[in-house]
Amino acid sequence: MSISTALIPFLEHDDANRPLMGSNMQRQAVPLVRPQYPLVGTGMEDKVAHDSGHVLVSTVEGGSN
Template sequence: SHYGRMCPIETPEGPNIGLINSLSSYARVNEFGFIETPYRKVNIETNQVTDRIDYLTADEEDSYVVAQANSVLDETGRFVDDEVLCRFRGDNTTKPKERMDYMDVSPKQVVSAATACIPFLENDDSNRALMGANMQRQAVPLMNPEAPFVGTGMDHVA
């Protein structure tokens, strides 16, 4: 799954659509080159969402039940609802709160920094969101620009 790893919206328009992608807001690349995204660990004994953050690759995430970031918690960090909306092996489903292994850190972890700047994104048409993300990317410069992680091999010619 690319959830929380690659932004599903921010990509150039035209012939390069889908070929150039952006990392999601909280994603990082580990020492082996795999993209990881953070999750809050759920204590299995107490069924309490902890502040411990674990970064998981897509393969690691596949074996865990991950609750959504907007799941309702009480003041002690436990799930309020008996059935929690979650992801398991790439499918959105509901499972008992006792089955949760992790919880998303933020609802914005699925999109890039530029896309997260779009107000009321969930109400936008997908084409408008794409155009808005590209305009935000041009309008908000990076503080520390970096070279891309993956190149074509013809970079030295350009």
């Protein structure tokens, strides 16, 4: 399963053509100006962001202000 397919929520309940259309739409998507947290997620979002290399990951625990 590809990363874009893994980001489709409720994948196991969809028709076989829906994941193909969804992954193609995600490839063509543009980023939002003001992104918000999704109401429904798959749990793969953190892994995709970390693996993309476009996220800063701290080596120490703590928060930012």
